Amino acid sequence: MTDRTGSSSKELERRSRERRRRIVAHRAGSFQEAEEWDLEFWQSQTPAIRLAALVAIRRDMAAIGRLHQESEPQE
Helix, strand or coil, X not given: CECCCCCEHHHHXXXXXXXXXXXXXXXXXXXXXXXXXXXXXXXXXXXXXXHHHHHHHHHHHHHHHHXXXXXXXXX
């Protein structure tokens, strides 16, 4: 079975498992600390990883936009 983006449920499960293995989290005591940690984290990543993250975010936003358009009532 495929979802609205055309991905199979097995593919989504595989991607979810992979993402959970890579997740890095931090609990900040303030917005300033969170900003500093975020900057340090992204500066420590390779350019390829930063670019891949940007591409993934753009794909997710495009998929959300398509789903939002599909759910709007047609006039």
